[in-house]
Amino acid sequence: RERAMAEEAILGYLESKDEISDSGQFASERGLDHNEVVNVIKSLHGFRYVVAQDIKREMWMLTDEGNAYTVTGSPEVQLFLAIPPEGIPKEELQKKLDPSVFKIGSAQAAKRKWVEMGKQLVTRKIQHVEDEVKSLLLQIQDGQAINQDEIKALKARKLIVPQTWKGYSVKKGPNYAPKRKKVATDLTRENLQRGDWKELEFKEYNFSAKGLPIESGHLHPLLKARTYFHHNFLMEVAFLSNIKLVRHQLKGIFRQMGFEEMPTNNYVESSFWNFDALFQPQQHPARDSHDTFFLQVPSTTKQLPEDYVERVKQIHESGGYQSRGYGYDWKREEADKNLLRTHTTAVSSRMLYALAQKPFVPKKYYSIDRVFRNEAVDRTHLAEFHQIEGLVCDRGLALGDLLGVLKEFFSRLGMSKLRFKPAYNPYTEPSMEIFSYHEGLGKWVEIGNSGMFRPEMLLPMGLPEDVRVIAWGLSLERPTMILYGIDNIRDLFGHKVDLGLIKKNSICRLGL
Ligand code: PHE
Incomplete structure (x- = not known):
């Protein structure tokens, strides 16, 4: 309504007058909001109803301190009023006033010779004072002009700051009419039937307007796949890093290398498969x-393969297959406890056990799915993350095969500079941490863990003696964070993720 009123006022005024010389004055005379008047002028100018020209004026605006004094009075007057006719000891006056009011007030009041700041007593030198500062500030607030010396003094006291005021002068434009015509944005069936399209004025096309963003689901960066190839996007990838992992592309790499996906749809696992096996x-x-x-309900697993459980108990307690075991009392209750799997290697152990129940065939397996660890959550840790796991199971494999497979796999991710460091896992021997040289960071970063599954794991399952399993695991989040330049894992996963970011993230590509 404000807008309609402003428009009516402007167009109406120009019907009989040549010019609105100052939009600010025009607005205040009619009690209109100047911002609204400016918006209307811009719009009318755009449609060439009017021709508007900028006017700028230097104005003064009150600072917070200046504003405060319009209410409380200036500090010098506050101080003056706090002095009784008989005078007051300095300390007592100080106690009565705000420290800044006392400090500024006593300096100003002394300068104006309103008060005598004696050694003992502070006394009034005159009977009555006017709060000129306050009334000047009020005048400025009201947009009234005041003289230059006074402006200078208030500016020096930082009670006012300069501000550029912007407004317009307005004249009739080539399309001027006392009322704005409604322009049609669509040619409708009715327009055609009635024939009124002949009289209609159509809005011009804006060919540089952007289309509306499409409402649809969007892939999370962890799942995002490269579906097209684009120059800018290549530049971006080249800029980002050499670690480029996203789930879909990883799946593609595993499949190209002949790996089958393991079923990882059970987050709840027994301690037996997650640890004991x-x-x-x-x-x-x-x-x-x-x-x-650990799970409270159901707290224990329903069933385990009993004869295999017995062999696992044996290997833990007293060994076998040329191993000495750990030599402790293995407890079934521990193995029965349900948990949220802490690694996808729990799935690997189930798959290898299943493989051992049939005549042996070599296999290459992989999985990418969620695992859970009870960690303190911070910018690089969540209590859940995604693990990428690969394994090859065949007769006579050796450490060289593991090195070869890792080189092949990681080079397909664009990581061809690898280094290995001896490590320890209860289920692999030897074990190696995998490092990759990160061009962006200019240093070696740990990217995964690997090893050859121990005979103590494989033989109780019933796999033939000459079957070896090489395996590796890594997290999906870390390389993705580097890839998307995300430095807080909570921006990537969980309830704090910015959905706008998910929509707008560009697609990154592996293996340049
Ligand atoms: N399970 C290991 C981890 O959670 C990764 C791994 C998998 C290590 C396979 C060796 C072999 O870190």
Whole structure:
């Protein structure tokens, strides 16, 4: 309504007058909001109803301090009023006033010779004072002009600051009419039938307007796939890093290398498959509730393959297959406990056990799915993340095969400079941490963990003696974070993720 009123006023005024010389004055005379008047002028100018010309004026605006004094009065007057006719000891006056009011007020009041700042007493030198500062500030607030010396003084006291005021002068334009015609944006069936399209004025096309963003689902960066190839996007990728992982592309790489996906749709696992089958002793710190989420309901697993459980118990307690075992009392209750799987290697152990129940065939398996660890959440850790796992199971494999497969796999991700460091996992021997040289960061970064599954894990399953399994695992988040330049994992995954970011993220590509 404000807008309609402003438009009516402007067009109406120009019907009989040549010019609105100052939009500010025009607005205040009619009690209109100047911002609204400016918006209307811009719009009318755009449609050439009027021709508007900028006018600028230097104005003064009150600072916060200036504004405060319009209410409380200036500090010098506050101080003056706090002095009784008989005078007051300095300390007492100081106590009565705000420290800044006292400080500024006493300096100003002394300068104006309103008060005598004696050693003992502060006394009034005159009976009555006017608060000129306050009334000047009020005048400025009201847009009234005041003289230059006074402006200078207020500016020096930082009670006012300069501000450029912007307005317009307005004249009739080539399309001027006392009322704005409604322009049609669509040619309708009715327009055609009635024939009124002949009289209609159509809005011009704006060919540089952007289309509306499409409402649709969007892929999360962890899932995003490259579906097209684009110059800018290549530049961006080249700029980002050499670690470029996204789930879909990883799946493609695994499939191209002949790997089958393992079924990872069970987040709840028993300790048996997550730990015991992997020859992880029951006192191992990772099995502590600090690192593992145990389930309250159902707290234990329903069934395990009993004869295999017996062989696992044996290998933990007293060994076998040329191993000495750990030599402790293995407890079934520990193995039965349900948990949220802490690694996808739990799935690998199920798959290898299943493989061992049939005549042996070599296999290449992979998975990419969620795992859970009871970690303190911070910018690089969440209590859940995605693990990428690959394994090859065949007769007579050696460490060289693991190195070869890792080189092949990681080079397909664009990571061809690899280094390995001896490591320890209860279920692999030897074990190696995998490092890759990160061109962007200019240093070696840890990207995964790997090893050859121990005979203590494979032989109780019933796999033939000469079958070896090489395997590796890594997180999906870390390389993706580097890839998308995300430095807080909570921006990538979980309830704090910015959905706008998910929509707008460009597609990144692996393996340049
Ligand atoms: N399970 C290991 C981890 O969670 C990764 C791994 C998989 C290590 C396979 C060796 C072999 O870090």
